Amino acid sequence: MNLAGKNLSTKEINALVGGGTYAVIDLDALSHNISAFQTYVGENVRIAVAVKANAYGHGVVPVAMEAIRAGASYLLVARIEEGIQLRLAGITAPILNLGYITPDEMQLALQYNLTLTITQKEQALAAEEAAKILNIKARVHIKVDTGMNRSGTSPEEALPLIQYIDKLNHLELEGLYTHFACADDMEKKASVEQFSKFSTLIEKVKSAGIEIPLIHAANSAATLNFPETHLDMVRIGIASYGLYGSGGVSHAVDLEPILTLNSRIDRIHDLNPGEGVSYGYDFVASQPTRAALVPIGYGDGYQLALSNCGEMLVSGQRAKVLGRICMDQLVIDVTNIKEATCGEPIKIVGQQGDRGISVADLSKLAKISEYSFVTGLSARVPRLYIRNGELIMLTGLNSSSSLRLFNEKLK
Numbered sequence: 375m376n377l378a379g380k381n382l383s384t385k386e387i388n389a390l391v392g393g394g395t396y397a398v399i400d401l402d403a404l405s406h407n408i409s410a411f412q413t414y415v416g417e418n419v420r421i422a423v424a425v426k427a428n429a430y431g432h433g434v435v436p437v438a439m440e441a442i443r444a445g446a447s448y449l450l451v452a453r454i455e456e457g458i459q460l461r462l463a464g465i466t467a468p469i470l471n472l473g474y475i476t477p478d479e480m481q482l483a484l485q486y487n488l489t490l491t492i493t494q495k496e497q498a499l500a501a502e503e504a505a506k507i508l509n510i511k512a513r514v515h516i517k518v519d520t521g522m523n524r525s526g527t528s529p530e531e532a533l534p535l536i537q538y539i540d541k542l543n544h545l546e547l548e549g550l551y552t553h554f555a556c557a558d559d560m561e562k563k564a565s566v567e568q569f570s571k572f573s574t575l576i577e578k579v580k581s582a583g584i585e586i587p588l589i590h591a592a593n594s595a596a597t598l599n600f601p602e603t604h605l606d607m608v609r610i611g612i613a614s615y616g617l618y619g620s621g622g623v624s625h626a627v628d629l630e631p632i633l634t635l636n637s638r639i640d641r642i643h644d645l646n647p648g649e650g651v652s653y654g655y656d657f658v659a660s661q662p663t664r665a666a667l668v669p670i671g672y673g674d675g676y677q678l679a680l681s682n683c684g685e686m687l688v689s690g691q692r693a694k695v696l697g698r699i700c701m702d703q704l705v706i707d708v709t710n711i712k713e714a715t716c717g718e719p720i721k722i723v724g725q726q727g728d729r730g731i732s733v734a735d736l737s738k739l740a741k742i743s744e745y746s747f748v749t750g751l752s753a754r755v756p757r758l759y760i761r762n763g764e765l766i767m768l769t770g771l772n773s774s775s776s777l778r779l780f781n782e783k784l785k
């Protein structure tokens with residue numbers, strides 16, 4: 375890895391981050407994914423990037439900054455606190471809050487120039503009053519529930535709400551959107567039904583003489599599977615991070631994963647047949663086994679569901695998790711990997727030699743979703759950010775001590 379012109383060995387990186395386990399977030403890959411989507415949807419369709427939940431675990435501030443640089447015109451958050459965090463980091467790009475905002479929170483959201491999702495008259499009225507006090511025109515989007523049965527206003531109530539907001543002086547009705555429940559299912563039926571309800575509403579709004587400039591519906595899966603749903607803007611979350619999200623999603627855009635996850639071997643020891651490993655002895659050796667200790671656990675986001683089934687790369691070969699994953703560490707089987715030694719680097723997600731292990735692979739093994747795997751990466755894991763091929767930033771609990779080391783290294 376290149377750091378301000380210096381190539382760093384794994385050993386030097388380990389000295390920087392401490393603890394042995396670290397993630398590398400490749401902002402160049404993020405930028406590639408967003409540009410590739412822009413080419414795919416065409417220049418008349420805007421791209422909104424979902425950065426909720428700490429940018430799906432990747433670290434919200436650097437990801438949001440790079441997404442804007444790469445051409446995204448909206449950032450999507452789920453809570454106003456997430457939007458405020460981005461504003462405090464100096465990000466001025468439009469931010470749409472997707473979640474429910476209570477009437478009491480309107481003023482706070484507007485102080486930070488967040489675009490509001492509105493689903494009820496009471497919210498609209500509270501937003502109008504807050505915007506009046508602040509002497510601004512507040513941007514709002516109306517969310518319609520066309521069949522996800524989660525959040526939003528019903529298609530029947532949407533038009534009266536739109537007409538009501540259209541008459542308010544301090545609200546700018548910028549957007550109208552819906553969200554698909556089954557977009558990762560190439561069997562289109564449910565998505566077609568939802569989209570048809572949404573299209574009917576769009577027609578009614580037009581007939582009522584109301585112009586809404588940003589009408590949007592598609593998440594990553596719908597953007598890839600159903601190009602007819604692109605409308606004015608697509609909302610890309612998981613695919614920005616280089617993941618298709620599930621097996622049912624078209625690979626129409628060539629994505630690059632932005633996350634790699636790395637660790638090392640801290641101990642190697644031999645097990646005799648009959649010896650158990652880790653809490654509960656969920657694994658018992660049936661033959662002489664060489665076990666290696668790796669300092670990553672569910673406290674880092676390496677999910678418990680990977681117990682006895684997770685795999686990682688050691689010397690370019692797959693090694694399987696033995697027994698139950700602990701909070702801070704786990705044990706793998708290196709019986710057939712003779713080269714494995716203490717201190718040896720391990721690839722948990724990413725490429726090593728000509729072998730790779732992906733978030734999709736691990737999600738399948740653990741029977742969890744790709745979303746929950748990456749979003750679960752905890753604050754404890756140091757994250758190194760690469761841009762233009764160089765290390766530009768390091769975050770994590772160890773970052774103050776690491777940054778000190780970092781400076782010493784630079785001398």
Ligand SMILES: *Cc1c(COP(=O)(O)O)cnc(C)c1O
Nearest residue numbers: 424472553593594609610611612
């Ligand atoms: C999270 C979210 C998205 C992004 O979804 P992906 O499947 O990650 O692309 C889009 N729209 C809404 C309303 C969301 O909540």
